[in-house]
Amino acid sequence: xxxxxxxxxxxxxxxxxxxxxxxDPISGHxxxxxxxxxxxxxxxxxxxxxxxSKQDExxxxxxxxxxxxxxxxxxxxxxxxxxxxDSGVYFCASSLRLVGDTQYFGPGTRLTVL
Amino acid sequence: GESVGLHLPTLSVQEGDNSIINxxxxxxxxxxxxxxxxxxxxxxxxxxxxxxxxxxxxxQRVTVLLNKxxxxxxxxxxxxxxxxxxxxxxxxxxxTGFQKLVFGTGTRxxxxx
Numbered sequence: 001x002x003x004x005x006x007x008x009x010x011x012x013x014x015x016x017x018x019x020x021x022x023x024d025p026i027s028g029h030x031x032x033x034x035x036x037x038x039x040x041x042x043x044x045x046x047x048x049x050x051x052x053s054k055q056d057e058x059x060x061x062x063x064x065x066x067x068x069x070x071x072x073x074x075x076x077x078x079x080x081x082x083x084x085x086d087s088g089v090y091f092c093a094s095s096l097r098l099v100g101d102t103q104y105f106g107p108g109t110r111l112t113v114l
Numbered sequence: 115g116e117s118v119g120l121h122l123p124t125l126s127v128q129e130g131d132n133s134i135i136n137x138x139x140x141x142x143x144x145x146x147x148x149x150x151x152x153x154x155x156x157x158x159x160x161x162x163x164x165x166x167x168x169x170x171x172x173x174q175r176v177t178v179l180l181n182k183x184x185x186x187x188x189x190x191x192x193x194x195x196x197x198x199x200x201x202x203x204x205x206x207x208x209x210t211g212f213q214k215l216v217f218g219t220g221t222r223x224x225x226x227x
Contacts, residue, residue: 004157031213043158043203045214056212091157095213100146100165103215105157 002026004106006092012112018080021109025074025094031055032075033095033103034067038088049075050098082113122201124222133191135221137204142185144206148215149178149189153200161189161202191223199225 005024013019025032034046046065047057051072060067064083069075079086089110093103127133139147145166150158164171164178164187171178177190187204201222205215 033214035215035217042219043215043217045216048212048214056214058212059214093157093215098213100207101213102148102160102163103213104160105150107155107157 006106010110016081021077023075023092029094031095033093035091087113122222126224133194135189135202137187137218139206146207148205150203151200196225
C-alpha cells in the first residue's frame, strides 16, 4: 500500500510569488492534516480535513494560505503571496478514523522563499 | 536536512546501549501521546503511542512511560542500533475532540558503532 505522498519535494520561489503544494493521502483515509516546521521551530499544526470539509483550521497563520480538498481525495495548500517567513518544511498526514488514530506522514515539501 | 537551524538536544550512545529520550508535555488535558521518529529527508514515522489511562506500553525494542503527575513522557529504546539514529519527537493530542498533534521540539539520537 502506498503511503502519503507529497509534491514537489522541494520548491524555491521568490518573495511575492505563489506556490501550490500537493498531498495525496493513503487511499481510503478520510482525515488529512497539514503541518509545517519553519526554521528553528517545532512542527506545528495547520489544518485538518475530514473528507472535503475543514474540521479544524485553527493553525492556519493568515489568509495568504489556502487549503483545499475538492472531492475528498488529494489536497492542495497554496501560499499567495509567499513571504520569507513561510520558508520551512510542509508535511501532510492522513488517518483512517477521526478519533485516536495514527497519523501517517508524508516526506514533506521543503519550501524556500528568497 | 530540515533540522538545519533547529537547535535540538542531542543524546549520543554506543551501539547496544539502552537509550532513554525524555519529553515534557504541555497540557494536562491531553489524553493521547505518540512518539515519532524522523530520519533525514523523511517525514515523521510512528513508533509507539499511549493513552492517558495507561502508564506504560511496550513495543518491539521500545517502551513508552507516561507520568501524568509531572506531565512527563519517555521513550526507551533497548539495544540501540545505528539505524535508530534520527530525531525523535513526542506529540500529544488534547482531549478536545480535535485531532491535531502538538509536537515537542525533538531530541536527536546519535548511535555510534
